[in-house]
Amino acid sequence: MTRALALISGGLDSILASKLIKDQGIDVIGICFKSYFFGSKNAEKMTKQIGIPLEVVDFSDEHLEVVKNPKHGHGKNMNPCIDCHAMMMKEAGNLLEKFNADFIITGEVLNQRPMSQNKSSLNVVKKESGIGEKILRPLCAKVLPPTEMELNGLVDREKLLGISGRSRKIQMELAEKWGIKDYPSPAGGCKLTEPNYSVRLRELLEHVENPSIRELELLRFGRHFRVTKECKIISSRTASEADQIKKFLTIEDTGFLVKDFRGSMVVIIGNPSEEDIEFASKVAGRYSKGKDEEMIKVMYGYYTKPYDKFLQVKPADDDEISKYIIS
Template sequence: MTRALAMVSGGLDSILAAKVVKDQGIEVIGICFKSYFFNEENARRMVKQIDIPLEVVDFKEEHFKMVKNPKNGYGKNMNPCIDCHAMMMKYCGQLLEKFNADFIITGEVLNQRPMSQNRSALDKVKNESGIGSKILRPLCAKNLKPTEMEENGLVDRERLLNIQGRGRKIQMELADKWGIKEYPSPAGGCKLTEPNYSVRLKELLSHNQNPEERELELLRIGRHFRVTPKAKVISTRTQEEGEMIKSLLNEGDTILLVQDFNGSMIVIIGEATEEVISIAAKIAIRYSKGKDEPKVTVRYSEFGSKDHRTVEEICATDEEINSYLI
């Protein structure tokens, strides 16, 4: 029986591509990749809707190394889509033998994304993956040259599709036809496509080329302020963010809370010098109910310690906030 590996991102296009091929009587196994910037949660939900198994590949370290210096550069934000797709396909190529599979399916659509899915970009991914002859793009196949799988009769080209462009009408109609009810928005799963996250990541890498995994997780939470080259301040915006950030703190991190007024939890990541604590305290006051007071007491301590200290400060000005805000 013919068998294919479907690269399942967790979005709609990739699961539709897998469904198109599965409906030809071909066995399909989903392959999903896990990195510091995206995970398999959406993919697990999607494969259940078309009843195919899922294999998760964790390539965090190699992927992050590529993200720092992508051969083909970035998209609109810090998303190195061409290099990322080529890397995923290379991994899938190595899995063909493991699963005794014949070819690889992707959900790419010609010209859906102007930089990473134009004809030149699709050809570049195909060539740089090292397994170009084994790649099938079912959603836009009729807009591309026939693959060896079509020419050899493994796949019926007439039952493939000719979708192209940025519209989503056809995909949504197919989803409705096939009973695929729950799917995320396009590009909703990768943090590297998000402008705010990308700005923070770029700033972090300018100070530390080898951050810890938790530092990458922290980029998702709160407001971020660079106060010195060796210290960053994070201000939570909600109680939920406060709970999230606690799970990522280490001994040596410093927590600040305004003493007599409700407000944000402030965390110092890095060297908590007197200067840094003073700035962090001003920021804490700025995001508290005491911001209009002439002077406010702020408590601080190392994470996990019961030894609290206090400092009195005034509220940070708008100019100070803007000068530190990432």
């Protein structure tokens, strides 16, 4: 029986492409790559809707190296889409023999994304993956040259589509027709496409060559400040955000609380200088109910231990916040 490996991002397009091929009587196995910047939750949910199995492949460390220095550069934010797609194709190609599969399918649509899905970019991915002749893009196949799978009869080209451009009308019509519901927005699962996260990641990589999982996860929450190179100051925006930050804190981190006023949870990640401690105290004051006070008393100490040290500071003003805030 003919078998295809489908790259499943968790979005709608890859599921529609898989459904098109499955409906030709071809066995389809979903492959989802997970990294520090995107996971498999949406892919698991979406594959269940069309009844195909899913294999999750963790390539976090390899992907991080590509993010640091992509051959074809980053997109609008920190997303190295061309390099990322080529890497996924190459890794999927290595799985063809393991799963006794004949070819690979993706949900890419010609010209849907101006930088990463134009004809030139698709050809770059095809070439650099090393398995170009084994890649089929069912949603836009009819506006691309026939692949060997179509020419040798493994796939019926007439049952494929010729979608091109940024409109998603056809995809949404197909989703309704096939009963595919509750799908995420395009690119919604990749943190590297998010402007704020990308600013923080770029700044982190300037100071830390090999960031830890904790450092990468903390980029998702709060306001971030850097006074000295050795540490990061984080201030929560909401109570729920504070709860998320707490999951990644250790006894070596330093926490701050304004003594007589409620406010943001402020922490220092790393080894702080006196300058860091003073500014973190001022940040705690700025994002507390005592922000308009002339002076406030701030307690601080190692996280999970009693906050037994104190500073009297004036809450940070706009100029100070602007000077040190990352985003």
